[in-house]
Amino acid sequence: MLLAVLLTVGALITAFLKFPNNSHPLHDTPYMKSVSADKFGITIQAEDPMFNEKEAKDLLKRLGGEVDAVYYSEEFLNFKPQMFEPKFILLLAGIAVASAGGGYFTWNKLMYLPPFDWMMQQPRVNAQMKSDFYEDGFGMRMPVEGTVARGFIPYPYKTSDRADSVGKYLVNPLLPTKQVLELGKKKFFTFCTPCHGNFGNGDSRLAGQFPNPPTLHSDKVRQWPDGAIFHVVTTGQNVMPSYQYQITREERWAVVHYVRTLQRALNAKESDLQ
Numbered sequence: 001m002l003l004a005v006l007l008t009v010g011a012l013i014t015a016f017l018k019f020p021n022n023s024h025p026l027h028d029t030p031y032m033k034s035v036s037a038d039k040f041g042i043t044i045q046a047e048d049p050m051f052n053e054k055e056a057k058d059l060l061k062r063l064g065g066e067v068d069a070v071y072y073s074e075e076f077l078n079f080k081p082q083m084f085e086p087k088f089i090l091l092l093a094g095i096a097v098a099s100a101g102g103g104y105f106t107w108n109k110l111m112y113l114p115p116f117d118w119m120m121q122q123p124r125v126n127a128q129m130k131s132d133f134y135e136d137g138f139g140m141r142m143p144v145e146g147t148v149a150r151g152f153i154p155y156p157y158k159t160s161d162r163a164d165s166v167g168k169y170l171v172n173p174l175l176p177t178k179q180v181l182e183l184g185k186k187k188f189f190t191f192c193t194p195c196h197g198n199f200g201n202g203d204s205r206l207a208g209q210f211p212n213p214p215t216l217h218s219d220k221v222r223q224w225p226d227g228a229i230f231h232v233v234t235t236g237q238n239v240m241p242s243y244q245y246q247i248t249r250e251e252r253w254a255v256v257h258y259v260r261t262l263q264r265a266l267n268a269k270e271s272d273l274q
């Protein structure tokens with residue numbers, strides 16, 4: 001905007017005031033038109049007090065070629081800048097007001113009229129915001145019944161389902177690779193050892209202050225399928241809470257592998273030595 005205004009004013013000054021005045025009577029002469037074709041010309045300025053027009057003409061004529069006297073025009077000699085004429089100042093002020101007004105209208109009004117709309121100004125609800133759009137005033141909505149979130153597989157069993165009855169329907173999708181065991185160990189140490197102890201013996205320092213967690217090395221748990229342990233971790237069992245929100249599905253299966261590792265370590269067979 002500023003550049004446009006400055007350019008406009010500059011152009012006006014140049015057009016109306018002939019400023020800078022770079023015209024010269026010499027420019028309009030036949031001499032100027034042919035000087036480039038005839039290779040060269042000579043001009044003598046008549047401002048010197050010793051200048052004598054007749055002698056200068058004679059000298060040039062003797063050198064050959066055409067001799068012309070060129071005079072400043074009336075208009076040129078009488079030229080006065082009109083910078084401070086009220087008309088011009090009024091015009092400048094008018095242009096300033098018009099361009100400022102145009103700019104103000106464009107940036108503050110026009111850009112906000114439809115269809116120019118700012119996306120940031122569209123109606124929207126942020127988390128926890130209220131909304132008059134819904135009857136109950138809550139901006140956050142419950143998922144439609146039966147909706148399954150992307151990447152989330154609903155767990156089909158309830159806490160009341162017994163581990164030994166539903167466990168056989170669940171299969172561990174992970175192989176006990178080094179990474180899986182390391183992940184399982186990490187999660188076991190974070191979430192299980194506070195109650196079950198570092199090796200799953202049920203001997204953590206909580207012992208005696210909380211219903212004693214059972215050992216994970218009982219014949220019962222050792223003979224359970226992987227799915228039964230997964231079920232207990234997922235839904236909880238009696239006083240043991242559910243860990244389905246703290247530990248992802250994959251991590252829970254990795255923990256099951258780690259529990260298996262602990263069990264095998266405490267009941268190692270001769271063949272495990274290799």
Ligand code: HEC
Pocket residue numbers: 188191192193194195196211212213214215216218220221229232233237238239240241243255259
């Ligand atoms: C807040 C303490 C606590 C934490 C943490 C905890 N458990 Fe338990 N867990 C218990 C208690 C108490 C029981 C016994 C519940 C009962 O009475 O049936 C139990 C039961 C179990 C059982 C069933 C044992 C059986 O004999 O019925 C398994 C398997 C088990 N927990 C695995 C885990 C795993 C794996 C973790 C880690 C993800 C974990 N628990 C975290 C307290 C805990």
